[in-house]
Amino acid sequence: MNALLPLVRPNILAAAEAATRGGYDVQNIVATATYILAAVLFILALKWLSAPITARRGNVAGQIGMTAAIVGALLSHHVVRYEWIVAGFAIGALIGAPMAIWMPMTAVPQRTALSHAFGALAAALVGTAHYYLFFQPGALKPHPLTMAFLTLEVLLGSLTFTGSLMAFGKLQDLLPTRPMVYRGQNIINFVILAGAAITGVILVWNPQVTWLFPVLLGLAALFGVLLILPIGGADMPTVISLLNSYAGLSASMMGFVLDNKLLIIAGALDGASGLILSIIMCRAMNRSFSNVLFGAFGQVQESGAGGDQAKTVRSGSPEEAARIMEAAQSVIVIPGYGMAVAQAQHKVRELYDQLSKRGVDVKFAIHPVAGRMPGHMNVLLAEAEIPYDRLVEMDDINGDFPQCDVALVVGANDVVNPAARHDKASPIFGMPILNADRARTVMAIKRSMNRGFAGIENELYFAENCLMLFGDAKAVVGGVAKELAENN
Ligand code: NAP
Numbered sequence: 001m002n003a004l005l006p007l008v009r010p011n012i013l014a015a016a017e018a019a020t021r022g023g024y025d026v027q028n029i030v031a032t033a034t035y036i037l038a039a040v041l042f043i044l045a046l047k048w049l050s051a052p053i054t055a056r057r058g059n060v061a062g063q064i065g066m067t068a069a070i071v072g073a074l075l076s077h078h079v080v081r082y083e084w085i086v087a088g089f090a091i092g093a094l095i096g097a098p099m100a101i102w103m104p105m106t107a108v109p110q111r112t113a114l115s116h117a118f119g120a121l122a123a124a125l126v127g128t129a130h131y132y133l134f135f136q137p138g139a140l141k142p143h144p145l146t147m148a149f150l151t152l153e154v155l156l157g158s159l160t161f162t163g164s165l166m167a168f169g170k171l172q173d174l175l176p177t178r179p180m181v182y183r184g185q186n187i188i189n190f191v192i193l194a195g196a197a198i199t200g201v202i203l204v205w206n207p208q209v210t211w212l213f214p215v216l217l218g219l220a221a222l223f224g225v226l227l228i229l230p231i232g233g234a235d236m237p238t239v240i241s242l243l244n245s246y247a248g249l250s251a252s253m254m255g256f257v258l259d260n261k262l263l264i265i266a267g268a269l270d271g272a273s274g275l276i277l278s279i280i281m282c283r284a285m286n287r288s289f290s291n292v293l294f295g296a297f298g299q300v301q302e303s304g305a306g307g308d309q310a311k312t313v314r315s316g317s318p319e320e321a322a323r324i325m326e327a328a329q330s331v332i333v334i335p336g337y338g339m340a341v342a343q344a345q346h347k348v349r350e351l352y353d354q355l356s357k358r359g360v361d362v363k364f365a366i367h368p369v370a371g372r373m374p375g376h377m378n379v380l381l382a383e384a385e386i387p388y389d390r391l392v393e394m395d396d397i398n399g400d401f402p403q404c405d406v407a408l409v410v411g412a413n414d415v416v417n418p419a420a421r422h423d424k425a426s427p428i429f430g431m432p433i434l435n436a437d438r439a440r441t442v443m444a445i446k447r448s449m450n451r452g453f454a455g456i457e458n459e460l461y462f463a464e465n466c467l468m469l470f471g472d473a474k475a476v477v478g479g480v481a482k483e484l485a486e487n488n
Contacts, residue, residue, distance in 0.1 A: 027075055034072035035262040041065030042266055046273055052378050052388050069262055105380070106340050108373045110171040113240055116247045117164035123250040124157030124217065130257055131213055142207050146257060151200035153253035154213075155220045159196075160246040162224030167239055170228070171372075177233030178455075185230055192223045232427065233453060237369055238281045245274030277374060284368035284394075286430035313449070313461050315468040318479030321443055324467075326484060328405035328441075330361040332397065334434050335377045336370045337453065338411015338446055342473035348410060349384040351477050354484035364390055365397045365407075365434045367415035372453075398435045407439035409460075411473045413452025416444075416460055428454050442466040445476045 042065045048058030079085070095118075103111045127150050134142045142150070169175035196219035199212050231239055248270025255263030282289045325331055333352070339345060355362050364386065370377050381391060392400075401407060409416055416436040419426040436442050437460050444461055447470060451457060460466055469476045 028077065031072045031075035034068045034075070038065045038068040038072060038262055039265045041068065042269055046269060052375075052382055052391070055378075055382075069266070072262065073260075105376075106337070106372055107172075108376075109237065109240055110168050112373070113164045113168040113171060113243070116240070116243045117161050117168065120157045120160035120164060120243075120247045120250055122157075123247070123254045124154050124161060126254055127154040127157060127257065128213070128217065131207070134207060135210070144204055147204040147207050149253045149256040151203050151216065153250050153257060154216060155196055155200055156246050156250035156253065158217050158220035159224035159227065160243050160250060162221045163228050163239075163246070164224075164243050166225055166228035167236060167243060170231075170233055171236055171240075177236075179232040180229045185226075189223065189226050192219055192226065196220045196223060233455075235285065235287060237372075237374065238278050238285065238287060241274050241278040241281055241374070243274075245271050245278060248272070248274055281369065281374065284432060285428075286432060311462045313468050314466065315470055316443070318469065318476055319483050321467070321469055321476075322480045322483035322487070324441060324443070325355060325360065325406055325408075325480065326358055326487070328355075328360055330363075330400075330404045331355055331406045331408055332363050332365050332400065332404045332436075332439065334365045334367070334370075334407060334409045334412045334416055334436055335381065336367075336410065336412020336415055337372060337376075338413070338473050340371050340376060340380055340411070342411060342475075344410060344473035344477050345380040345384040345386075347474050347477040347481060348381070349386055350481040351484070352386055352390070354481050354488075357488075358484075362390065363392050363397065363400070365394065365436075366391050367394050367412070367434050370412055370415045394432060394434055401435040401438040404439040405441060407436040407442045409436055409442065409444040409446075410477060411446060413446065413458050414454045414456075417452070417454075417456070417458045419456065419459055426456060428456065436460065437463055437465070440465065443469055445469045445471070445473050447472060 041061045045058045045062035045065060048054040048061060050058075073079070074082075074085070099111055099114065131150060131154075133139060166175065170177050196216055199216040199219060202209060203212055203216065228239065248267045250267070252264050252267025252271055255261065255265075255267055279289055281287075333348060335345075335348065339348065352362050364377075364381060366377050368374065371380075378391060382388070407416075412434075414420075414428055414431075414433075416434050417426075417428060418433065418437050420428045420431045420433045423429055442460065442463065442465055444466060446468070449461065461468055469480075471479075
């Protein structure tokens with residue numbers, strides 16, 4: 001137990017020791033109090049972020065918590081010089097602020113991937129620095145448990161760093177979004193991961209084999225690249241969430257190495273929430289979780305529905321759409337990525353107001369992976385101040401489509417593709433979809449017959465009950481709302 005104490009000794013113990021010696025270590029007490037405050041705020045933030053109505057509060061709680069965490073860390077006795085910290089802060093702010101301010105909402109998944117990459121790189125670098133400090137003159141021999149946490153930190157940190165950069169490249173179209181597969185891929189991946197794990201075990205056993213440390217870093221980094229290569233773009237949301245989990249676990253391990261309770265707590269919260277989100281998304285996309293873990297999924301095949309046969313679609317104008325909608329009793333709006341690109345949410349709100357004024361029951365069907373990040377549609381609709389009680393989750397609204405007069409698809413594609421229900425050759429086969437095709441009339445707003453994120457044709461557009469409204473979502477929805485307003 002005594003051997004473990006240096007690993008787990010809380011700051012508060014140091015304060016208590018100081019008090020017994022006859023004085024209070026005020027700095028330590030304040031630092032510990034700020035850490036506890038930060039931990040509580042992180043937990044509350046996660047709780048509040050899980051519901052749209054409290055999400056803003058959750059965001060603020062997270063920001064205050066992080067500020068408290070930084071203040072607490074700066075008050076630590078371990079900090080002896082502030083110059084490097086100030087320099088790091090300035091560089092981080094120079095990179096982070098423009099990313100937050102100027103990267104568009106539609107690029108949030110890429111931005112998140114980059115954040116994970118930087119966070120994981122930090123964890124790997126801290127672990128590396130810590131390892132080499134063990135060989136400074138006069139340094140104590142590392143405890144095997146410390147080495148175990150350190151190797152895990154470095155392994156997870158390195159693989160998350162390169163994996164997240166790969167995910168960023170795929171989402172930003174710098175790398176091909178299609179899965180890159182080759183023969184024996186799983187075996188090669190397994191061998192590399194096993195190699196990294198064995199290297200880690202040897203280092204725990206005998207930390208003096210310093211030449212193995214860069215090997216561990218290299219193998220883990222290589223595994224990160226190979227893990228993401230075979231994953232197709234359509235499965236990227238799950239991967240980002242999984243990488244989030246890895247980055248959190250790496251930070252948690254770093255907390256054990258540095259004896260920092262807050263890092264352990266925050267990392268564990270991050271790791272667990274990322275994992276839970278991945279599982280939820282796997283279910284939403286009908287992916288097996290073990291496939292995600294081993295990275296060999298998302299193989300895009302040409303869907304049987306794709307075909308080259310000439311098919312016809314019916315297209316209409318905003319005026320026609322307005323006439324049909326004002327005669328309807330119920331309209332379900334299905335927002336998708338196109339609404340985000342067009343920033344059409346405020347026009348959607350105008351349409352909602354016009355229809356509601358006429359007594360039409362308008363609801364919004366939210367698919368868990370509509371858009372490019374979890375909760376993407378909720379955020380946009382909340383920004384346009386559409387009442388939360390009008391937003392209905394997929395499972396709760398799917399039964400309403402057969403009784404619904406109009407399903408209005410605003411820039412959504414994959415999430416309403418009926419091929420997911422019956423076309424076994426389709427890459428989205430098995431993904432639960434919004435049953436828009438079962439509505440009496442479907443209107444689909446998009447600019448062309450181009451495919452959605454999964455790169456497959458959507459048979460919904462060729463259905464007899466579907467009317468295409470071609471154009472930019474903002475212009476088309478705005479046109480329908482204007483028509484309704486003029487006909488008031
Ligand atoms: P989608 O399948 O990507 O389709 C979006 C459609 O919007 C496109 O077909 C495009 O057609 C149209 N569009 C683009 N710009 C437009 C504009 N200015 N005005 C009108 N239409 C426009 O979108 P989705 O149905 O929302 O499905 C989301 C997809 O992204 C799923 O495959 C999901 O797995 C994946 N994904 C989700 C997340 C997440 O966490 N939510 C993250 C990454 C990936 P035109 O070009 O013809 O206009």
